[in-house]
Amino acid sequence: MIALFDGTHLPKGIWTGTGCRARAGEALDRLAVDRVLVVANGSLLRETRLLDDVHSATGGRIVGLVSTGAHGATEAAMQYATHQAVAADAQAVLSIGGGAAHDIAKAVGLMARSGTDITPFIAGSTATLPPVSPLPLLAMPSTFSAAETVPGGAVILASGGKTIFGHPAIAPQYVFLDGEIVATTPRATLAASGLNAVHHCTEALYSIGRHPMSDAWATFALARLMTLLPRLAPGAGLLSAEDCQHLVEASAISGLAYGVSGLGVGHAICHSLAGRFALSHGAANAIILPHSAAFNLTHAAEPFVRMAQALNIGDLIAAIAGLSEALGTPRTLREAGLSADSFDQIAADVLADPVTATNPRPVDQAAVHAILTAAW
Amino acid sequence: MQSTWSHFIGGAYTGDTAALHEYDPRSAAVSFAIAAGDAATVDAAVAHAKQALAGWRTTKPLARGRVLVAVAAAIRANAARMSAIERAETGKPLPVSLAEVEVTAQYFEFYGGIAPLVHGESIPLGPDYHSYSIREPFGVVGIILPWNSPLTQAARGIAPALAAGNTVVAKPSEFTSVGLLALAAIAGEAGLPAGVLNVVTGTGEAVGAPLVAHPDVRKVAFTGSLRAGQAIGHIAADRVIPLTLELGGKSPNIVFADADLDKAAAGAMTGFTLNSGQICVAGSRLLVEASVHDALIEKLTARLGAVRFETGDGHGLGPIITRAQYDRVQSMLRAAAEQGACALTAPAPLPDAGWYVAPTILVDVTPSMAVAREEVFGPVMTVMRFDTEAQAIAMANDTNYGLVAGLWTASLDRAHRVAAQIEAGQVFVNEFPSGTVETSFGGFKQSGYGREKGIEALHHYTQSKTVIMRIAKDVP
Numbered sequence: 001m002i003a004l005f006d007g008t009h010l011p012k013g014i015w016t017g018t019g020c021r022a023r024a025g026e027a028l029d030r031l032a033v034d035r036v037l038v039v040a041n042g043s044l045l046r047e048t049r050l051l052d053d054v055h056s057a058t059g060g061r062i063v064g065l066v067s068t069g070a071h072g073a074t075e076a077a078m079q080y081a082t083h084q085a086v087a088a089d090a091q092a093v094l095s096i097g098g099g100a101a102h103d104i105a106k107a108v109g110l111m112a113r114s115g116t117d118i119t120p121f122i123a124g125s126t127a128t129l130p131p132v133s134p135l136p137l138l139a140m141p142s143t144f145s146a147a148e149t150v151p152g153g154a155v156i157l158a159s160g161g162k163t164i165f166g167h168p169a170i171a172p173q174y175v176f177l178d179g180e181i182v183a184t185t186p187r188a189t190l191a192a193s194g195l196n197a198v199h200h201c202t203e204a205l206y207s208i209g210r211h212p213m214s215d216a217w218a219t220f221a222l223a224r225l226m227t228l229l230p231r232l233a234p235g236a237g238l239l240s241a242e243d244c245q246h247l248v249e250a251s252a253i254s255g256l257a258y259g260v261s262g263l264g265v266g267h268a269i270c271h272s273l274a275g276r277f278a279l280s281h282g283a284a285n286a287i288i289l290p291h292s293a294a295f296n297l298t299h300a301a302e303p304f305v306r307m308a309q310a311l312n313i314g315d316l317i318a319a320i321a322g323l324s325e326a327l328g329t330p331r332t333l334r335e336a337g338l339s340a341d342s343f344d345q346i347a348a349d350v351l352a353d354p355v356t357a358t359n360p361r362p363v364d365q366a367a368v369h370a371i372l373t374a375a376w
Numbered sequence: 377m378q379s380t381w382s383h384f385i386g387g388a389y390t391g392d393t394a395a396l397h398e399y400d401p402r403s404a405a406v407s408f409a410i411a412a413g414d415a416a417t418v419d420a421a422v423a424h425a426k427q428a429l430a431g432w433r434t435t436k437p438l439a440r441g442r443v444l445v446a447v448a449a450a451i452r453a454n455a456a457r458m459s460a461i462e463r464a465e466t467g468k469p470l471p472v473s474l475a476e477v478e479v480t481a482q483y484f485e486f487y488g489g490i491a492p493l494v495h496g497e498s499i500p501l502g503p504d505y506h507s508y509s510i511r512e513p514f515g516v517v518g519i520i521l522p523w524n525s526p527l528t529q530a531a532r533g534i535a536p537a538l539a540a541g542n543t544v545v546a547k548p549s550e551f552t553s554v555g556l557l558a559l560a561a562i563a564g565e566a567g568l569p570a571g572v573l574n575v576v577t578g579t580g581e582a583v584g585a586p587l588v589a590h591p592d593v594r595k596v597a598f599t600g601s602l603r604a605g606q607a608i609g610h611i612a613a614d615r616v617i618p619l620t621l622e623l624g625g626k627s628p629n630i631v632f633a634d635a636d637l638d639k640a641a642a643g644a645m646t647g648f649t650l651n652s653g654q655i656c657v658a659g660s661r662l663l664v665e666a667s668v669h670d671a672l673i674e675k676l677t678a679r680l681g682a683v684r685f686e687t688g689d690g691h692g693l694g695p696i697i698t699r700a701q702y703d704r705v706q707s708m709l710r711a712a713a714e715q716g717a718c719a720l721t722a723p724a725p726l727p728d729a730g731w732y733v734a735p736t737i738l739v740d741v742t743p744s745m746a747v748a749r750e751e752v753f754g755p756v757m758t759v760m761r762f763d764t765e766a767q768a769i770a771m772a773n774d775t776n777y778g779l780v781a782g783l784w785t786a787s788l789d790r791a792h793r794v795a796a797q798i799e800a801g802q803v804f805v806n807e808f809p810s811g812t813v814e815t816s817f818g819g820f821k822q823s824g825y826g827r828e829k830g831i832e833a834l835h836h837y838t839q840s841k842t843v844i845m846r847i848a849k850d851v852p
Contacts, residue, residue, distance in 0.1 A: 038723065042709075042710075042713035042718075042719060043710065043713060043714075045721075046706060046709065046710055046713075051725075052725065052726075055725045060725070062723040063681050063723055064677065064680070064681055064720075064723050065720070065721040065722065065723040065734070066718065066719065066720055066721070067713065067718070067719040067721060068713075068718055069712065069713045069714070069715070069716040069717045069718045069719070069740060070713060070714050070715065070716050071716035071718075071740065074716075074718065074740060076718065076739060076740040077718035077739070077740055079670070080673060080718055080720055080739040080740070081718075081720075083670060083673040083674045083677055084673075084674075084677040084680070084681075084720050086674055087673075087674040087675065087676075087677040087678035087681065088677065088678065088681045088723075
């Protein structure tokens with residue numbers, strides 16, 4: 001089978017190492033950028049001195065500052081951040097935080113340069129993407145969302161629901177994987193987002209869009225995540241700086257993998273859960289991950305065998321369920337507060353979600369109901 | 377600068393031990409030490425004020441006014457020193473503190489000038505009667521003050537109270553007492569008789585409460601928080617004494633599509649960042665007509681990008697004045713983020729030390745969020761959009777407060793139509809904030825009652841007496 005590995009969307013540079021955020025100025029120099037807008041997780045800004053670090057690293061080139069709220073990457077937040085980018089004449093956007101901050105930065109990059117709202121960039125909404133050279137992005141993740149390495153993001157629409165937008169040129173050009181930033185994030189948030197990274201790996205490995213390159217990345221990342229994530233369990237002691245560093249590298253690599261392969265029905269369900277029912281993307285993934293894998297097992301036998309071999313375990317799904325239990329993340333949709341009469345709405349969202357298209361097992365309404373029932 | 381201060385009672389500093397510390401919010405270091413008064417200190421101050429009352433209230437109004445005008449001149453002559461003191465206890469940028477010293481002088485000047493104009497009326501009852509009313513002072517007045525603009529707020533109460541012939545015992549905030557302590561001595565040197573203005577420092581519990589409860593205090597003016605105002609209101613109700621309450625606000629600033637957007641953006645910015653948002657009249661709720669919303673946000677965010685903090689050169693924003701208020705602003709911002717608000721924040725680096733908060737515009741805010749309903753008293757503004765004038769008025773009035781409101785429009789009809797429907801004590805059109813010492817000021821709803829500033833404040837420091845005399849017809 002012939003498959004193209006198209007690397008045009010990949011980041012140009014990925015700094016790794018604790019304290020590497022101090023190199024942000026070098027990335028701006030490479031891009032010849034004097035004016036940068038910062039989009040950051042609000043609590044990160046308030047609870048840490050990270051902004052001071054970035055001020056000194058960028059040598060006073062910050063011209064605007066947007067912080068995200070708990071509702072994440074809302075359409076309104078994207079619009080306001082874009083107003084600020086335009087008003088400040090920003091030449092680049094630096095995002096610091098979890099997935100929402102990076103997704104808002106991507107939307108700003110597109111909207112500030114194209115002069116339109118996010119609609120034309122929503123997957124499937126237009127036949128061809130408008131020609132646009134987005135503002136270059138720099139990203140510093142504080143969680144394991146992997147949003148810093150992929151050329152798309154999720155937007156929570158003002159009209160309700162969450163959908164995917166993207167553009168090949170919108171993956172951050174320079175990424176800073178700095179374990180010290182990750183170490184500022186609450187452990188429970190990290191645990192849930194770590195399971196999201198695992199979910200990236202499993203869906204990348206069984207996606208019909210997979211490629212040997214994505215397989216290699218996903219296999220490496222999955223092995224590292226399964227080894228290190230148990231250290232995030234409650235009572236597992238202090239997480240070392242080295243562990244944070246290794247985990248954020250693994251999650252970024254999980255993003256490189258699925259940026260190539262695409263995802264599957266599991267993520268489509270999580271988009272609906274987060275967009276309509278206010279679950280965090282991390283918590284939604286923590287619940288759905290074992291069930292999307294179980295659903296696809298019969299249609300992806302070979303990938304599952306390879307995953308089990310790579311991890312040297314017999315039952316991958318049991319291992320994932322065990323990890324989720326050990327981490328104390330939400331286990332069921334019921335405990336997460338979902339109402340059982342929402343299944344039809346979720347199924348409709350999933351069938352319209354572009355990430356469903358690369359799922360190995362065909363998905364229909366009954367299939368979504370079955371997964372949700374299993375996760376109930 | 378003198379670092380320890382005691383109460384000012386009966387025309388002199390008492391020399392009491394300085395037991396409370398004030399902090400310079402620019403560095404969080406101790407700036408001054410002040411005395412911790414108690415009920416006995418209040419007794420002494422009220423006794424001096426009562427003793428001075430007979431002489432002061434019978435001084436001819438023109439002569440009382442002349443003294444107040446002299447106080448104004450003395451304040452201006454001491455502007456540099458007053459400003460330095462105020463900066464050390466509030467961290468205000470130099471131009472702001474100098475402007476406040478000037479306004480402090482203007483209060484004494486204005487009320488000195490109109491002191492002889494506290495006129496009564498004659499009431500026609502026909503040829504058999506002669507009836508007239510006169511306005512008399514209450515006697516000893518208690519004035520309890522906040523920390524956000526310590527000098528102007530002190531003068532706002534003290535000058536009209538004295539002009540009307542009252543004597544005063546003032547309690548400044550324990551965070552910002554020294555400016556008023558200095559002013560009291562300056563006023564004495566300018567000719568204000570001993571005992572007419574007394575200053576007792578200390579906490580609200582130890583000094584404020586006994587002052588309101590003191591049997592010889594016949595009127596109280598309070599500026600501060602809603603909760604403290606309610607507590608004082610209970611004491612005043614038990615004692616049946618009149619009270620003026622100025623309790624803050626959550627003031628709307630309404631921008632209509634026909635407004636000059638550059639001016640509106642400038643006014644909105646000043647409205648929530650002046651004194652780092654620590655003004656009761658802050659325009660903390662920006663309501664924008666949907667069709668100009670995006671354009672206004674761009675202009676506002678451009679201004680956010682130009683914000684600087686003062687670092688000794690006199691330009692830029694100052695800190696939050698107290699540590700407790702700094703913590704409160706931070707916790708309200710945190711709660712807003714947890715409830716889903718997205719924040720646009722001035723990107724300027726914060727100074728290394730001190731209680732600085734970057735000006736923040738909260739967007740994506742719903743009316744039910746605490747930050748959209750409660751006074752933040754920091755450089756924080758929420759933005760909401762409206763489609764119709766009726767909607768704008770409903771949103772503007774959807775608050776328990778009613779201190780001021782701003783509206784921006786090119787239409788005279790709209791300006792007057794909307795102003796008439798706004799529930800607030802002052803409405804500013806095409807400027808924010810606005811108003812001067814001459815303009816009557818005070819709240820609707822939970823922003824308080826009574827009025828300060830303007831001629832009306834004089835009436836709040838007087839009580840009227842009507843004399844009705846029968847004229848006999850028979851000629852002896």
